[in-house]
Amino acid sequence: QVQLVQSGSELKKPGASVKVSCKASGYTFTSLVINWVRQAPGQGLEWMGWINTNTGNPTYAQGFTGRFVFSLDTSVSTAYLQISSLKAEDTAVYYCAREYGLDYWGQGTLVTVSS
Protein backbone atom coordinates (compact mmCIF):
# COMPACT_ATOMS: atom_id res chain seq x y z
CA GLN A 1 0.00 0.00 0.00
CA VAL A 2 1.13 3.55 -0.67
CA GLN A 3 2.74 5.27 2.30
CA LEU A 4 4.52 8.54 2.83
CA VAL A 5 6.36 8.61 6.14
CA GLN A 6 7.82 11.89 7.33
CA SER A 7 10.53 12.64 9.85
CA GLY A 8 9.73 13.69 13.39
CA SER A 9 9.04 17.06 14.99
CA GLU A 10 11.80 19.65 15.12
CA LEU A 11 12.49 22.51 17.52
CA LYS A 12 14.87 25.06 16.08
CA LYS A 13 16.19 28.49 16.98
CA PRO A 14 15.74 31.46 14.66
CA GLY A 15 18.44 31.53 12.02
CA ALA A 16 19.00 27.78 12.05
CA SER A 17 18.16 25.30 9.28
CA VAL A 18 15.96 22.24 9.20
CA LYS A 19 15.62 19.32 6.80
CA VAL A 20 12.36 17.39 6.69
CA SER A 21 12.23 13.99 4.98
CA CYS A 22 9.38 12.16 3.27
CA LYS A 23 9.99 8.48 2.55
CA ALA A 24 7.71 6.87 -0.02
CA SER A 25 6.81 3.23 -0.39
CA GLY A 26 4.26 1.09 -2.19
CA TYR A 27 4.74 2.58 -5.65
CA THR A 28 7.46 3.62 -8.11
CA PHE A 29 8.86 6.75 -6.49
CA THR A 30 10.13 8.33 -9.70
CA SER A 31 6.78 8.12 -11.49
CA LEU A 32 4.91 10.84 -9.56
CA VAL A 33 5.73 14.31 -8.24
CA ILE A 34 5.97 15.05 -4.54
CA ASN A 35 4.25 18.19 -3.27
CA TRP A 36 5.04 20.14 -0.12
CA VAL A 37 2.20 21.84 1.77
CA ARG A 38 2.43 24.13 4.80
CA GLN A 39 -0.17 24.52 7.52
CA ALA A 40 0.52 27.25 10.05
CA PRO A 41 -1.07 26.84 13.50
CA GLY A 42 -4.85 27.10 13.24
CA GLN A 43 -4.64 28.00 9.55
CA GLY A 44 -5.49 26.41 6.21
CA LEU A 45 -3.40 24.59 3.66
CA GLU A 46 -0.79 26.40 1.56
CA TRP A 47 0.91 24.78 -1.41
CA MET A 48 4.66 25.35 -1.35
CA GLY A 49 5.51 23.63 -4.61
CA TRP A 50 6.48 20.25 -5.99
CA ILE A 51 9.46 18.34 -7.22
CA ASN A 52 9.53 16.14 -10.29
CA THR A 53 10.92 12.90 -8.90
CA ASN A 54 12.05 11.77 -12.35
CA THR A 55 14.09 14.83 -13.31
CA GLY A 56 14.68 16.40 -9.90
CA ASN A 57 13.26 19.67 -11.21
CA PRO A 58 11.50 21.67 -8.47
CA THR A 59 8.69 24.20 -8.87
CA TYR A 60 8.27 26.70 -6.04
CA ALA A 61 5.23 28.77 -5.22
CA GLN A 62 5.71 32.49 -4.69
CA GLY A 63 6.80 33.08 -1.16
CA PHE A 64 8.76 29.85 -1.04
CA THR A 65 11.80 30.78 -3.06
CA GLY A 66 15.26 31.38 -1.69
CA ARG A 67 15.15 29.83 1.78
CA PHE A 68 13.21 26.72 0.75
CA VAL A 69 14.83 23.88 -1.17
CA PHE A 70 13.28 20.64 -2.38
CA SER A 71 15.59 17.72 -3.06
CA LEU A 72 15.55 13.97 -3.60
CA ASP A 73 17.44 10.80 -2.89
CA THR A 74 15.88 8.39 -5.34
CA SER A 75 18.04 5.52 -4.07
CA VAL A 76 15.95 5.51 -0.88
CA SER A 77 12.70 6.87 -2.39
CA THR A 78 12.88 9.98 -0.22
CA ALA A 79 12.08 13.64 -0.82
CA TYR A 80 13.43 16.42 1.35
CA LEU A 81 12.40 19.92 2.29
CA GLN A 82 15.16 22.13 3.63
CA ILE A 83 14.41 25.52 5.17
CA SER A 84 17.30 27.83 6.01
CA SER A 85 17.48 31.04 8.07
CA LEU A 86 14.42 29.94 10.02
CA LYS A 87 12.02 32.57 11.33
CA ALA A 88 9.29 32.35 13.93
CA GLU A 89 6.69 32.55 11.16
CA ASP A 90 8.02 29.29 9.67
CA THR A 91 6.46 27.49 12.63
CA ALA A 92 4.00 25.12 10.99
CA VAL A 93 3.20 21.55 10.11
CA TYR A 94 4.77 20.61 6.80
CA TYR A 95 3.19 17.86 4.72
CA CYS A 96 4.39 15.96 1.70
CA ALA A 97 1.75 14.65 -0.70
CA ARG A 98 1.96 12.50 -3.79
CA GLU A 99 1.19 13.43 -7.40
CA TYR A 100 -0.56 16.41 -8.97
CA GLY A 101 -3.83 15.53 -7.32
CA LEU A 102 -2.32 15.10 -3.84
CA ASP A 103 -3.87 11.66 -3.45
CA TYR A 104 -1.73 10.42 -0.54
CA TRP A 105 -0.28 12.52 2.27
CA GLY A 106 2.40 12.06 4.86
CA GLN A 107 1.57 12.36 8.54
CA GLY A 108 3.08 15.84 8.75
CA THR A 109 6.17 17.24 10.47
CA LEU A 110 5.82 19.98 13.05
CA VAL A 111 8.62 22.52 12.83
CA THR A 112 8.72 24.94 15.75
CA VAL A 113 10.98 27.97 15.55
CA SER A 114 11.54 29.59 18.92
CA SER A 115 14.38 31.18 20.84
Place this chain on the structure above:
Amino acid sequence: DVVMTQSPLSLPVTLGQPASISCRSSQSLVHSDGSTYLNWFQQRPGQSPRRLIYRVSNRDSGVPDRFSGSGSGTDFTLKISRVEAEDVGVYYCMQVTHWPPVTFGGGTKVEIK
Protein backbone atom coordinates in the same frame (compact mmCIF):
# COMPACT_ATOMS: atom_id res chain seq x y z
CA ASP B 1 -3.41 33.02 -9.33
CA VAL B 2 -6.77 31.26 -9.12
CA VAL B 3 -8.60 32.24 -5.94
CA MET B 4 -10.78 29.53 -4.37
CA THR B 5 -13.60 30.79 -2.15
CA GLN B 6 -15.46 28.38 0.12
CA SER B 7 -18.70 28.91 1.99
CA PRO B 8 -19.79 28.69 4.65
CA LEU B 9 -16.79 29.05 6.96
CA SER B 10 -18.55 27.00 9.60
CA LEU B 11 -21.31 24.45 9.16
CA PRO B 12 -23.13 23.08 12.24
CA VAL B 13 -25.10 20.00 11.23
CA THR B 14 -27.42 17.62 13.04
CA LEU B 15 -26.38 13.96 12.90
CA GLY B 16 -28.14 12.19 10.05
CA GLN B 17 -28.92 15.42 8.22
CA PRO B 18 -27.37 16.52 4.91
CA ALA B 19 -24.60 19.06 4.54
CA SER B 20 -23.43 21.06 1.55
CA ILE B 21 -20.23 23.05 1.01
CA SER B 22 -19.71 25.49 -1.84
CA CYS B 23 -16.45 26.26 -3.60
CA ARG B 24 -16.11 28.98 -6.22
CA SER B 25 -13.05 29.69 -8.35
CA SER B 26 -12.00 33.05 -9.75
CA GLN B 27 -11.73 31.54 -13.23
CA SER B 28 -12.97 28.45 -15.02
CA LEU B 29 -11.25 25.26 -13.93
CA VAL B 30 -11.74 23.51 -17.26
CA HIS B 31 -8.29 22.51 -18.51
CA SER B 32 -7.32 22.64 -22.17
CA ASP B 33 -7.44 18.83 -22.11
CA GLY B 34 -11.14 18.99 -21.24
CA SER B 35 -10.80 17.80 -17.64
CA THR B 36 -11.60 19.86 -14.55
CA TYR B 37 -8.99 19.44 -11.84
CA LEU B 38 -10.98 20.25 -8.73
CA ASN B 39 -10.46 18.06 -5.66
CA TRP B 40 -11.95 17.93 -2.17
CA PHE B 41 -10.11 17.05 1.02
CA GLN B 42 -11.18 16.23 4.57
CA GLN B 43 -8.97 17.05 7.54
CA ARG B 44 -10.18 15.51 10.77
CA PRO B 45 -8.90 17.07 14.02
CA GLY B 46 -5.25 16.25 14.56
CA GLN B 47 -4.92 14.34 11.28
CA SER B 48 -3.40 14.86 7.86
CA PRO B 49 -5.67 15.87 5.03
CA ARG B 50 -7.28 13.02 3.12
CA ARG B 51 -8.50 13.31 -0.45
CA LEU B 52 -12.18 12.48 -0.84
CA ILE B 53 -13.04 13.56 -4.37
CA TYR B 54 -10.93 14.16 -7.47
CA ARG B 55 -11.81 15.80 -10.76
CA VAL B 56 -15.07 17.22 -9.39
CA SER B 57 -17.06 14.06 -8.80
CA ASN B 58 -14.86 10.94 -8.53
CA ARG B 59 -14.74 9.39 -5.06
CA ASP B 60 -11.40 8.08 -3.88
CA SER B 61 -11.10 4.46 -2.81
CA GLY B 62 -12.61 3.82 0.60
CA VAL B 63 -14.59 7.06 0.70
CA PRO B 64 -18.18 6.43 1.84
CA ASP B 65 -20.83 6.99 -0.81
CA ARG B 66 -22.55 9.58 1.36
CA PHE B 67 -19.91 11.99 0.00
CA SER B 68 -20.51 13.36 -3.47
CA GLY B 69 -19.04 16.14 -5.56
CA SER B 70 -20.61 18.10 -8.37
CA GLY B 71 -20.25 21.30 -10.35
CA SER B 72 -18.62 22.76 -13.40
CA GLY B 73 -16.73 25.80 -14.60
CA THR B 74 -16.33 27.97 -11.52
CA ASP B 75 -18.97 26.55 -9.15
CA PHE B 76 -18.54 23.34 -7.21
CA THR B 77 -20.26 21.58 -4.33
CA LEU B 78 -19.38 18.86 -1.86
CA LYS B 79 -22.41 17.14 -0.34
CA ILE B 80 -22.68 14.78 2.60
CA SER B 81 -26.02 13.01 2.36
CA ARG B 82 -26.27 12.08 6.04
CA VAL B 83 -23.66 13.47 8.39
CA GLU B 84 -22.03 11.06 10.82
CA ALA B 85 -19.91 11.87 13.87
CA GLU B 86 -16.71 10.86 12.04
CA ASP B 87 -17.34 13.54 9.41
CA VAL B 88 -16.39 16.32 11.83
CA GLY B 89 -13.42 18.28 10.54
CA VAL B 90 -12.37 20.88 8.01
CA TYR B 91 -13.05 20.43 4.31
CA TYR B 92 -10.96 22.06 1.59
CA CYS B 93 -11.38 22.37 -2.14
CA MET B 94 -8.28 22.61 -4.30
CA GLN B 95 -7.60 23.36 -7.95
CA VAL B 96 -4.70 22.10 -9.99
CA THR B 97 -5.94 23.13 -13.42
CA HIS B 98 -3.96 26.37 -13.47
CA TRP B 99 -0.53 25.89 -11.95
CA PRO B 100 1.65 27.10 -10.53
CA PRO B 101 0.40 27.64 -8.00
CA VAL B 102 -1.97 24.94 -6.86
CA THR B 103 -4.52 26.76 -4.71
CA PHE B 104 -6.77 25.72 -1.85
CA GLY B 105 -9.98 27.17 -0.55
CA GLY B 106 -9.92 28.59 2.96
CA GLY B 107 -11.71 25.61 4.45
CA THR B 108 -15.14 24.85 5.89
CA LYS B 109 -15.42 23.54 9.42
CA VAL B 110 -18.13 20.91 9.84
CA GLU B 111 -19.31 20.36 13.39
CA ILE B 112 -22.19 18.59 15.06
CA LYS B 113 -24.99 20.71 16.50
